[in-house]
Amino acid sequence: MIADTLVQTYKVSFDENNQELALSGSMRPEHGAEMEACIQLLERSIASIRGTFYINVKRLVRLNNVAFHALAGALLKAADERPDVRISIVTSSVIGWSTKKFGTLSAKNPRIAVEEYDSEFYPGQSFLEEGGFVPVLRTQTKLTWKHERSILPRHGLTPGATMADICCGIGDFAVLVAKEFAPSRIVALDHSKSSLAYARQVASEFDIGGIEYIYGDAAEMLLEDGQFDFVSCRHALQIFNKPEMIVDELVRICKPGGRVYVTNEKISQCLGEPRGPSIQWTYEQLSKLFADFDMDLEFGPKSYQALQKAGLEDIRIESFMVTNRDGDAQAFADMVMAWEEMFAGGMCEKRGDDAAFVEKFRRGFEDHIAAALHPGGYAGWPVWVASGRKPQ
């Protein structure tokens, strides 16, 4: 028997302030007449607006030809009757079929435009998604895993759990978890196609099966509600300008009784000796640099409140310090070296910093590297871990 829970209906709503009609879910009627309420709302909505009328189909997962035929007829009629209005249909490539399908309307009437939303996914993060950052991410995960492998069980990860790693980047955390905890299922989602391609390549080269790498927007995932025992999101809330939207999504896909696990930094607390003041100054500046690009690298201790606001219970928070004394001082130094290149290079240039600032900024990173490699030196990078349980 096919479970009734597989049946999905659709939702349609009009947001007057944004002049946006949002369609979501599954539209597969048997007869066009079943679309009547939706078509009537579309007609009433378009009659009430001026300028651009937005139709958001980013979360319209299924649409049969019966429904499309009804929608298309209404939209083409509206475009004819309201030549003063521009109709903009916002699709998502995550759905797969929608841009092509709705694109046929543009060919019929050029005042109906189709825009694929994903091309504007988090433009501020382009620094972090270019190929050069991959080695840094690998090194970071290698260093944090030494701590997290023993921390994860305290936050509810058990062997055989179903798990989602959201904002998985290059997917190395998912691979480590797969090896150590043997979850029954791992879904790893990211909005960077290049990172996912890298993740799939690594999984293939090392013959690691069972990890589903999925392209998608963490703030509007197409994954269904309540699927996972454990939902992780590492070093990501700190680089999104609306972290609460992502936390809500993490909670939504988590099973009742399951746990949401996040890690974030407070980058200004990076430290080292000798040359502590220089190091401290640079990381305080680094925090400000990210803030200028709408990213909050001070998010770590704020994780508790973020999980609390999302309605989670039994919230646990702790921090750990990745240091040069963890057993691989060179890896620590390599990571800081890559940060220097990425941040004092690309980001400072984008912000338009002058040469004197960049030189001083670089010096702090170089002092941090020196501290890491110094026989008597100590260098640290603090990370905050927080998790909460979704109420039953």
Place this chain on the structure above:
Amino acid sequence: MNLGAAPKDAGEHAELLEFDMDMDGFASNWAYCDRLSTYFARMISHNRSDSLLYSNLFSSALNELLETVYRLHAPSGRFVCSVARRGASERITLTVPVDAQTADFYRSAVSVLNDGDLASRYHTALFTDGPLQPNIGLLELAVDYAARFSIEPADGNAIRLIADLKLEETEA
């Protein structure tokens, strides 16, 4: 209704999943098209490179085929839907009980799919006033999903409609 997933050869394809039920049972509820296509899509997509994207695409394609069968079939007989895989390709095989009229429909529909300007036919059909053409789903699969169709007689008064689909790009 039977639903099985025994791995066996379907020619050069490895069979993934097969479903069969009486046609009058299948045709008793329109929602079965959506439920079956969703279920099949989930079951076969988990080991594709992007399981969610693949599932969306496969569900859309299979649903259009099932909706076509729902509307066009003989009143009784066994309806079988199976999915088999060969590398990046999926083969959907629908065994559909037919009478003379519906057999003609499927034969001529597949014949049309193998020649002519399909994109133009499909787009015309999408925007025609009045009821949709019964072959709209097959046209969509051929145009938007680059499906290749074939048809062959099956035991009893039935046809086998075969659609080969390649829904994901092979990554370098």
